[in-house]
Amino acid sequence: MVNRHVIGAHYGLRDWLLQRITAVVMLAYTIGLIFFLVMVSGASFQGWKALMGMTWVRVFTSVSIIALALHAWVGVRDIWMDYVKPLGLRLTLHVLTILWLVASLVYAVKVVWGV
DSSP: OOOOOSSSTTTTHHHHHHHHHHHHHHHHHHHHHHHHHHHSTTOOHHHHHHHHHSHHHHHHHHHHHHHHHHHHHHHHHHHHHHHOOSHHHHHHHHHHHHHHHHHHHHHHHHHHHTO
């Protein structure tokens, strides 16, 4: 049996880094979209279709959606852990959050890639 200390340094470092990295990915994606909207005057459906038809844009969009899901998971999980004290209710909320995020991720990938 391994003795594990549940307090101390580095236990929140991974989540803190994940929040910051995913925020940077989402910021880069948002800046890219704003740049597209500013540079393309009169953006139309054909312009969006051409933009989303490029593989690198689809990959970047998918990475940003994954970053959004991870970012949301860390934030919502921390809310459940901090404010919901009954263990059964907290576990239920964790499972429902995971199911919702996975379903949203699958749907978003289906929309982006047209699967």
